[in-house]
Amino acid sequence: MHASRPILVQKYGGSSVANPELLQIVARNVVAACERGYQVVVVVSAMGDTTNQLLDMAHQVTSEPPRRELDMLLSAGERISMALLSMAIQSHGLEAISLTGSQSGIITNDRHYEARIIEVRPVRIEDELAKGRVVIVAGFQGVSYKREITTLGRGGSDTTAVALAAALDAEACEIYTDVDGVYDADPRVNLDAERLSEISFREMEELARCGAKVLHAESVEFARRHNIALYVKSTKGSVGGTLIRKDRKADERKTFLAISCMPALTMLDCTLLKGQREQLFSLLEEHQLSPSFSDISSVYAELLFQRERCPNLESFQKTLAHELDTEVDVMDVAAVHVVGSDVGRDAALIRRCYALLAEGLDQLPVRLFVSPLRLSFVIMPKHIIDAQTLLYKIVEDKRNL
Structure with missing residues (x-):
């Protein structure tokens, strides 16, 4: 490897490689990075809605x-x-090679x-660089x-990178994505949402686990x-972007507050008899399921x-009822x-959130889950836009203090 040349890893999401024209834009970005003196490794997602289309066919x-x-089906999208992209980069006069996840170690x-x-085990990558x-x-x-070929879940390309x-x-x-950084709310829903120039790992991880699509939580x-x-x-x-780095000291950190959502959840409720809690855990493990929230x-x-x-x-639900x-x-x-x-x-703050939702929605939240870093209000799907708009007033209030 060229020891004097640093390595840069770039990841491009599906919206960034959705068609040949966008692939050429990415290729030019990569060429520019090489011209700045970097050895470049590029991680790509499947093009546009390819993964959803493959899932639809499967169902x-x-x-x-x-x-x-x-896994066998969906992994074809990234290939x-x-x-x-390798072809596009080579058309600009650079040598390039594409590798699958398994070839990359x-x-x-x-x-x-x-x-x-x-x-x-990036031996093959190092050899090619x-x-x-x-x-x-x-x-x-x-x-x-x-x-066995495996996939890393939605957004797993971030983790690969x-x-x-x-x-x-x-x-x-x-x-790299189709937005210019991480925002304190979905800018498509809240037009006054502000881009965060910097955020800590801990804060970003919590946002990602709460449905923010910019980054995969595991990454x-x-x-x-x-x-x-x-x-x-x-x-x-x-111009813009967001830097995500280690936690800053408390006296250096501005108050952080943001809104995120999960628009499509299924809630399962059931009573348990003595000894059935352990059986429930076994069934979750057997079906390889991890609840986003549980009580x-x-x-x-x-x-x-x-x-x-x-x-x-659906299979888990039926098995749970039967077993x-x-x-x-x-x-x-x-x-x-x-x-x-x-x-x-x-x-x-919790009381203020409840008051906003009670005033603006025709039905109170179904459930509230609380942890030190988040308040999770379970609501009816029809309220998902209005609830984000109402709760963003909390963020604006904090910003104006």
Whole structure:
């Protein structure tokens, strides 16, 4: 490898590589980085809505596609974009090569559809960089220690990029998307939403786990563990961006508050008899499901799942009712979150949020989940836009103090 040339990892999301014209814009960005003296590794997502289209086809074939076969199917999307981008870069006179996740040394556990990276062995990437090539890696995918193709869940290309940045000791990891950074609310819903120039790992991870689409939560967790600064930028090259880095000291940190949402949740409720709580945990493990929120006691269980991350939720529901011999109530809901430092300990803030929702919605929240960093109001899906707008007044109030 060219020891004097630092490594830069860039990741481009699906909207940035959605068609040949956009692929050429990305290629020019990569060429510019090389001209600045970097060895460049590019991680790409599938083009545009390719992943959704593949999922739709799978569900036309069967209502509950096996997770292993979903991984085989969905991993094809990134292979298309990586090959096309390699062609585009080569058309600009640079040497480039595309590699799948397994060729790149992305080793995962054996959990299909939402695998986690356990090791990165970037030997092939290092060899190609040493030959002076740009390396394009298919994001979102890897290979398990059982030699099975796996995928990392929605947004998993972010995690691929961060993991490679750590393994390659890269100078920086840049995440390119169709927005110019991380905002304190969805700018499509709240027109006054402000871009955050800087945010801590802890704050960004909480936002991502609460539905913010800019970054995959596991990628932020990985960056935090390895102390890799992340830069979220617009592919279009507009001024701005957001730097995500380690927590600042309390006296250096401005008060952080933001709104995010999960528009498509399914809530399962059931009663439990003695000994059935442990059985419930076993069933969750068997179906490889992790609730976004849960309230489980010795006599009652309430579980909330993001539907897009749980392709076998219907099967779990039926198994739960059969194995526990209980009735499972099912409700489609949504959630809006107030994320910020110590919000869960601020009784006045919680009261203010409730008052805003009570005044502006025709139905009170179904449920409230509280943690130190977030307030999660479970609401009816029809209220998801109005609830975000109402709660953004909290952010504006804090900003004007």
